[in-house]
Every structure is written in structure tokens, then in C-alpha cells.
Amino acid sequence: MNKTELIDHIAKSADISKAASMRALDAVIGAVKTTLKKNGSVTLVGFGTFSAGKRAARTGRNPRTGEAIKIKAAKVPKFKPGKALKDALN
Secondary structure: OOHHHHHHHHHHHHOOOHHHHHHHHHHHHHHHHHHHHOOOEEEEOOOEEEEEEEEOOEEEEOOOOOOEEEEOOEEEEEEEEOHHHHHHHO
């Protein structure tokens, strides 16, 4: 499912317009991004938790030349599924 299909599904399920469902989805995604940028976490009970993790700097290899390169540290998004989501899949 892509973003357009998700917007269509939200619009049908909530009986709202596609424009309203697009604004709602964009607002949720924006809130998650803003919170993760501030090193916070977003917990949706039954669905899961979005959090920001840290990846340490490390040394890698250029696959073309085999030369060692430095890869800088970075923040990475993480998602831990909730019990209800796990149970829904099994």
C-alpha cells in the first residue's frame, strides 16, 4: 500500500473527503518527525512505538576501490511494534 492508497482507505473508513484524510495523515507524519527530531518517542497503544536511535561512527569500505572510508554518526528512526499489532499478524 502506498500513501495514495492509504489516503483513500482513511477517507472511506472515516467517511471524510480525500483532502481531509490527506491533511490528517500529513499532520500525523509531521508530528512523528518533529518528535523524533527532538529525540522523543511516539507511542500508539496497540500499534507500536516510534523512537530515535543513534548509530555510532564507523569505518566502512568503498566497494568499488576497497578503500577504507569513514562513515559519520547518525540518528536513525526505529519502530517497535505493539502486542496488538503482532497478534493481528498471527
